[in-house]
Amino acid sequence: MPLNIDWQQILLHLLNFLILATGLTLLLYKPVKRFMKKREDEYAAREEGTQKALDDAKDKEREYEQKLSDADAEIAEMKKRAAEESEEVRSEKLRAAESEAKKIVDDARAKAKSEHDKIIEGVGDDIREMVDEMAGKVALSSSVDEAYESFLKAAEEGEKHEKK
Amino acid sequence: MxxxxxxxxxxxxxxxxxxxxxxxxxxxxxxxxxxxxxxxESVSEVMEDAVLHESNKADLFGMQVNPAVISGFVVTGILLVAAALIRIFAIPRFKRVPGKFQLVLETAVGWFDKLAKTNSPHRNSFLGAYIFAAGAYIFFGTLFELIGIPIMALSGASLSLPAPLSDINGAISLGCLSYIVILSGGVVSNGLRGVGRTLKDFSLPISMSFRLFGALLSGLLVTELVYYYLALSFVLPVVVGILFTLMHALIQTYVLVMLTSMFYGEVSEPHEKKQKVGKKAAKKDKEILANEVKI
Known part of the structure; x- marks a missing residue:
């Protein structure tokens, strides 16, 4: 063969290389690759766990924020309701006080009127008695002027008596 | 003082x-x-023997072989022993935060794995293992000639073991095996279409084999030339050793694994069926277009 090409030696080289390739693959390439893959998977699992924990924490944060905002809204609602209730109670009390005051005033007025009527009624009887008395005296007196003077005097006395 | x-x-x-x-x-x-x-021997005889290995044969279990075959088995033995020691003593002690040695191993394995995944995203687990082994064989096999282990040839002459792939038979075996690996990727992924795709690049095994052979042989020839003359045996071999051994070990490793993974990815890419446009669909499209124009 040209260039000293020898099929037997080619086959020997092939056999040699196949032994080497098999040995290196089994002893070195695959174990090292397996170790690297295992480590890569471990890191990937760790990263996944960390990411999951981070996501959970974010979800909880969002949940707490939501709860906080709900609580704020609830507090505001309660404040509003309390203010409305207190306003209602206040106006109710005001109305009651006003009606009571009106009642007191009306009672006082009614009482005063009845007192007034009573007094007036009492005074009328006195005046009637005085007029009757004066008319009697006038009828008995000689002159009209005297009778008039006596009437005025009797009236003044009646007023003083009323004031007392 | x-x-x-x-x-x-x-x-x-x-x-x-x-x-x-x-x-x-x-x-x-x-x-x-x-x-x-x-x-x-004269310098021309040394050069010729370095290329063809016709005169200085060695004995391997009763077979007359080129010294590079023995180099290949020695390199394989060293690498397998090292791999077994690493598997037994180092890998079980691997830590989550790697040390220096673990980092070197992980970087090497990770680099080949990434190369396979990048160039062949659809099918890459076998490719990764193959290019890892091929890369290790080319790199350490090429560096092996720096050690210069002496053996006795059948002719009685003393010679140092060359790089396994500086023998054309070694280069042909690795080039053809790479081609077969590419072909297998095509067959597994796409069946007959994959075979067609691979056979399209029929010159690939020849180019891969001879590229590897030529690159490694050039380093060997220069080294032989330098060592032949006594006057050149001081200082210069250090520079030559670094330039023509370490560098082309790295470069040839990169070239072969890159080419193999690229072609493997190309032929194992799944075939996408093109949607056929029927006459009815075309007619309907025309009608819609005509209506739009009218509007």
Whole structure:
């Protein structure tokens, strides 16, 4: 063969290389690759766990924020309701006080009127008695002027008596 | 202080003088003993033998083989023993944060694995293992010639073991095996279409084999030439060794594994069926277009 090409030696080289390739693959390439893959998977699992924990924490944060905002809204609602209730109670009390005051005033007025009527009624009887008395005296007196003077005097006395 | 300085300088001068005397004596010895050894072969014979290995055959289990075959088995033995020791003692002690040695191993395995995945994204587990083994064989096999293990040829001459792939038979075997690996990737992924794709590059095994052979042989020839002459045997082999052995070991490893993975990825890429446009569909498209124009 040209260039000293020898099929037997080619086959020997092939056999040699196949032994080497098999040995290196089994002893070195695959174990090292397996170790690297295992480590890569471990890191990937760790990263996944960390990411999951981070996501959970974010979800909880969002949940707490939501709860906080709900609580704020609830507090505001309660404040509003309390203010409305207190306003209602206040106006109710005001109305009651006003009606009571009106009642007191009306009672006082009614009482005063009845007192007034009573007094007036009492005074009328006195005046009637005085007029009757004066008319009697006038009828008995000689002159009209005297009778008039006596009437005025009797009236003044009646007023003083009323004031007392 | 001055006395100690004087003592130190005296010692230094004595050491330098002794070293120079030893160096001069060695050179004189080498030159004087040179006529005792006559060159058995001319430089052209040495070159021819380095290329063809016709005269200096070696014995392997009763078979007459080129010295490179023995080199191949020696390299395989060394690599397998090293791999077994690493598997037994180093790999079980691997840590999550790697040390220096673990980092070297992981980088090497990771580099070949990544190369396989990048060039052949669809099918790469076998390719990764293959190019790892081929890369290790080319790299350490080429560096192996730096050791220069001496053996006795059948002719009685003493010769040092060359790189396994500087033998054309070794280069042809690796080139053809790479081609078969590429072909197998095509067949497994695409069946007959994969065979067609691979056979399209029929010159690939020849180009891969002879590229490897030529590159490694050139380094060997230059080294043989340098070592043939006594005058060139000082200092120069260090530079030549680095330039023509270490560099082309790296370059040839890269070239072969890159070519193999690229062609493997190309032929193992799944075939995508093109959608056929029927006459009815074309007619419908035309009608829609005509309506749009009218509007």
């Amino acid at each position: 001055t006395e100690s300085k004087k003592k130190f300088s005296k010692k230094k001068i004595v050491a330098i003088v002794v070293w120079l005397l030893v160096f001069a004596a060695l050179i004189v010895g080498i030159v004087l003993t040179d006529p005792l050894y006559e060159q058995e």
